[in-house]
Each structure stands twice: as C-alpha cells, then as structure tokens.
Amino acid sequence: MPSLHSPKQNHLLAAMPAEEFNRLLPHLELVPMPIGEVLYESGGRLNHVYFPTTSIVSLLYVLENGASAEIAIVGNEGILGISIFMGGETTPSRAVVQSAGFGYRLKAQLLKREFNRAGPVLRLLLRYTQTLITQMSQTAVCNRHHTVEQQLCRWLLLSLDRLPSDSLNMTQDLIANMLGVRREGVTEAAGNLQRMGLIKYSRGHIKVLDRVGLESAVCECYSVVKLEFDRLMSALPKADPDLEAEPDLGKVGFKGTLISNGASSASDSPADANP
Amino acid sequence: MPSLHSPKQNHLLAAMPAEEFNRLLPHLELVPMPIGEVLYESGGRLNHVYFPTTSIVSLLYVLENGASAEIAIVGNEGILGISIFMGGETTPSRAVVQSAGFGYRLKAQLLKREFNRAGPVLRLLLRYTQTLITQMSQTAVCNRHHTVEQQLCRWLLLSLDRLPSDSLNMTQDLIANMLGVRREGVTEAAGNLQRMGLIKYSRGHIKVLDRVGLESAVCECYSVVKLEFDRLMSALPKADPDLEAEPDLGKVGFKGTLISNGASSASDSPADANP
C-alpha cells in the first residue's frame, strides 16, 4: 500500500485503461475538501476538474432570490466540472462540498487534451455524464411529484452510497437547502423516519439504522438513478463494431446494495412505460 | 430554392462545417413528425437521431404510476437522441412530438462514426448537450419553487421560440401532462393569462397576443435557459489553443427576441424566498 490516499479510490479514475491513467497520474493533485467549500460558483470559470474520493459534492442551482435546489450529487463515483469537456467552460450551477473529505484534481487544460484524443477517457466521461443527466432529470420529476419525506429518503440513500460509513454529518437546515424546502419540513420528515426506527440523529449527525427500511420508504427515483448508473457504468457487454476494441471499463459501482426490488410491485423494471 | 424543406432549417445541421455537413447530407432522411408520435420510449433502443425542423419534441420522464413531467423541449435548435453519442444507447426518458411538423433523421450508426472522428461535429453536439443539461436543471428548480402560472409562461415561451408563428396547437390537458400538474390548474393559469390579455385560446389552439407581457410574467428560468443557450451556441470567441482551429459555428439561435432583461429589477421576481 503506497498511502492512505489513492486516486483509484475514485471509480472513474480506477476505470481508466492503464495507459491513460498513467498519463494523467503525475498531474493528479490530492486536495482536502472541507465542508461548505465552493468548488465553483455559478457561471464561474473552471480551472480544474475534481475527482472526489472520500468527499461528497452537491450540484446546486440557485435562483435570483437565493432559493436553491440540489440537482445532482457527486461522490467517489464521479467527476466535477463536466463542462470542461462538454465544451461550455462554465455552467449556471454551483458545486458545494456536502461532506468533507479528499479528492484529486486535474488542470482543466490536461483534460481538454484528452478530449482531443477522443479516446477511451472521453468515452468513459461522456457515459458518466449521461448518468448525471439521468440524475438531474429524475430530480426534476421527483421535485414535482413526491413528498418531502420520500425525497429525504432518496437524498439519504444517494449520499450514503457515496460514503464508507452509515452516518453523515449534516444539519437539517442544510438538507432543506438541498431539497429546496423549509427546514421545518425536514424536521418533520426526519422525525417520522426516526420514529420509524430508520434513522437516528442529533445536532447535525445522522446515522442510518435500517437501510432496508429506508429503501422501502423511498420513491422510485432512487432506484431509477441507481440502476441506470449501474447499467451505464458496468463493463460494456461488447465492443461496438464501429469502434476499435472497447477497453473493458471494469465496474464502476456504488457501494450500496440495492435490495433486489425496493417496492415489491409487479413490474420490477424501474422504467415501465405503459403502452 | 431547392425545396420547401431543407436540413439547414435545423440550426445544428446548419452550424456544421461544410465538409462534415456534406458527408452527412446524403444520409439525412426527411420524415413527417405527427403530433403525439413517440420517437422513442423510455429505455427503448434508438435507431436514429432526429433533427427537427418545423416540429417540437418534448422529453418526458414518466413515473411508475403514470405521472409525468417534461424535463426539456427540443425544436429546430437541437437534436434528439443524445444518448447515441453520449454512449448509453438508451435513456429513461420518452420523446413525444408536441407540435406536428417535419424533421430529418439519421441512422444512429452514422453518428457514432462521427463520434469516433471526434471532430467539430462532436464538439458541436456536446456543446448543445450542455445547453440541454441547463434546461433540465432549471426545470428541476422551477418545479420546486415556481407557480403553475409562471411555469406555463415559461413553457409557452420556450415552445414559441421554436415555432415560426405566434400560435400553437395544444390542449390544456396535454400541457398539464408536460408540466406535471392537473388539467384544472392549467385551465386556471391559462384563464388568468387570457384575462390579462396575454394569450387567447380555444379548443386546443393557443395564440400569443402579448409576448412582452408574457416575458414579464415568466419566472427567471426562461431567460436563464435562453441566455445560457445563446452563450454556448453563438460563434465561439476564439479557437482553443489546445485544439486545432475551431470551425466557426456560425450562430445557432432561437427565433425569440428576449426583451433586454426580462424582469426590470432584481427583486422584481414574484417568487420570493428568504435569503
């Protein structure tokens, strides 16, 4: 073991083919990511992309009047700063560290060079970006149709999947900002979950007691995001005939073990479309 | 004039460098897109990408219980089927024609070949994808914080920007599905707008009478999406030093003329929240 920290703790970095990984390795810089740190501001220029290892970062969209909502959660499965390789340089979103930890960063310019090669690194990143799009879209629907309690469950599970332990440090006030609701709404929802014995919390410290219970209280949005992530980021079944041999991406997975089918309904498939 | 229809009516196609455009041209197939047609189903495999010219398509996320919400609108400024080049093959969203018209389609395989070249076509498409991400994210926040009436204005303006005329055919019931609210809610909101003299409608036909008035009734989400689109899709200021000379993308614009700054003052916004 070389050290306590390793870039391979980030699943995207770990999934890169050895050659590409080694090319990037000397430029990866380990940085601490304290809670509340703003990786980038809405519209601000990005100088680095970040690969979290032990931290979690929220993508927030902030309205003019200060109201906000989290539209995606990124942890050690992902990357921050996709607009670097998407071509836009900036985005209207704000990235805030939600759970303190570490991560590796890379100068934006180096990633653009990878973009230009259009090799497996880009393909991996674009594929990840699609999982992010799924997360954003599902968040939009969830905001429209589901209760605060359901959304709190979703948020807890998504955060938990990106952490090594079963507890997280987060005040209800901050969670309210993430979900775009009142703090009192979170108090009530969290109180319910605690009364049900699913979680335990006090003064900014939340511990999950019954993960299975949480998964049965959450809305479908959680499993849709999770399953779509797994589908996209698992080893590709076969090389596309049009592309040169696809490098086996290995498996880029969450920690979480989704109970086989959260809600025991007839149509197991999360995306069942009625004809 | 060669014909009534031209691929250049789609702004993305029009923005491609001549060489790339000519390579794709023989494979572009003009197709009618009748209202209600499902371009692809959630999770279904995509065989083509679509470039709308005179039609508008909605990206819908559908929940298990049938409830749905539109997370993006795509018209002649865009493309449908981004998961083809993002690498995922499918998405959990459904694409439905919202306003009848025409479009060009292209076999998925051909676009993947472009992906592999990683040339200006891919860069253009990825940049467009980022505008789509903005639209999705803003929709998520809008769903959380703004009233049905504001969202209806947003929806009308976004749709209008993609149509040649100032009227559209759409029942309140369908709009309700898009916004993810009850039909009655749309009836009430639309009634208000009509009473204000902003629109006129009857039996599925909506005519916008006062576009400026609409823009002062809409939430900020509309202009955020629009301005970000303009920023990303206008001619690139300068070639990135790291890339070979960037092809001038021309201008890929909406039709709409956004009043210089929709809300006259900062705190004009009707959605007030505490700081």
Added chain:
DNA sequence: GTCGCTATGTACGGTACCGCACGGACAATT
C-alpha cells in the same frame, strides 16, 4: 338537427407545504 365527443369552466373539501414565531435542548466559550 341531435348525438356524441372532446375541450374547457367551476366548485368543494382535503392536504402538503409555506412563512413566521417562539421555545427548548445541547455544546462550546468565558
């Protein structure tokens, strides 16, 4: 015409969430 269908209007109770206010519980500081 009149029948039937679709689109729109209206009404009414229920509820989830909001904005606000205040009180108590805990932790760190002095």
Added chain:
DNA sequence: AATTGTCCGTGCGGTACCGTACATAGCGAC
C-alpha cells in the same frame, strides 16, 4: 455557572395545489 450560539421541535394561519365531481360549450358525424 452563566452566556451565547447552533440546532431542533412545535404551533398557527395561509395558500397553492390535489382529487373528484359535474356542468357547459364547441364541433364533427350521421
């Protein structure tokens, strides 16, 4: 021990939207 600040609980009126039900109005088919 007292103070201060943060975090959480609770109550109360207000409102935007929901679910349901039913009434009207346009419009085509026959």
